[in-house]
Amino acid sequence: MSKATTKTAKPARPAGKGGKAAPKHKFIIDYSRPAADQIFDVAGFEKFLHDHIKVDGKEGNLGDKVKITKNDQRLTLTSQIPFSKRYLKYLTKKYLKKSTLRDFIRVVASSKDTYELRFFNLSTADDEEE
Numbered sequence: 001m002s003k004a005t006t007k008t009a010k011p012a013r014p015a016g017k018g019g020k021a022a023p024k025h026k027f028i029i030d031y032s033r034p035a036a037d038q039i040f041d042v043a044g045f046e047k048f049l050h051d052h053i054k055v056d057g058k059e060g061n062l063g064d065k066v067k068i069t070k071n072d073q074r075l076t077l078t079s080q081i082p083f084s085k086r087y088l089k090y091l092t093k094k095y096l097k098k099s100t101l102r103d104f105i106r107v108v109a110s111s112k113d114t115y116e117l118r119f120f121n122l123s124t125a126d127d128e129e130e
Contacts, residue, residue, distance in 0.1 A: 025079040027088050030116040032073040034105055040117070041099065046070055048095045055081065089115060 034040035049068055055061045062068070067078045077088060089107050092115065096102040103120075110116040 025077075025083045026113060027077045027079075027083070027085055028114040029075045029077075029088070029092060030073060030110065030114060031075065033119060034101070034117050035073070039101065040105070042070060042075070044099070045092075045095055046075060048098070049075075049077070049091060052091055052094070085109075085113065085115075092117075 031040055031042065031045070035042055046068060050062065051060050053059070053062060053066060055063065055065055065080045066083070069076050069078075077083070089109075092107050093102065096105055096107070105117050106120055108116050108118050
């Protein structure tokens with residue numbers, strides 16, 4: 001004797017909902033410390049990101065997929081497509097190198113979706129020399 005197997009039907013999806021919603025990625029770069037000392041050009045950094053972020057293999061092709069907004073202390077990048085936090089760090093370091101600030105400022109992850117620009121701690125090097 002064999003057991004009869006019954007398959008239960010999966011509940012139907014509610015009408016009006018398409019497939020998966022587009023993934024949203026939100027990253028924040030906090031540049032408050034260098035901007036307070038007026039050595040960091042915020043407008044230049046925003047323009048650099050607009051010009052250098054690649055979407056579909058082309059630079060400067062942000063469209064509606066990637067949005068960059070800034071306020072006094074932070075720059076926020078919101079993406080509708082998959083976007084790597086590491087790529088944002090790479091571009092930030094590239095900008096710092098271009099503007100000759102890489103020797104003084106570092107990029108540190110302060111939380112899961114936030115980078116912070118900090119000065120290198122130079123006081124410890126001075127203490128060792130004395």
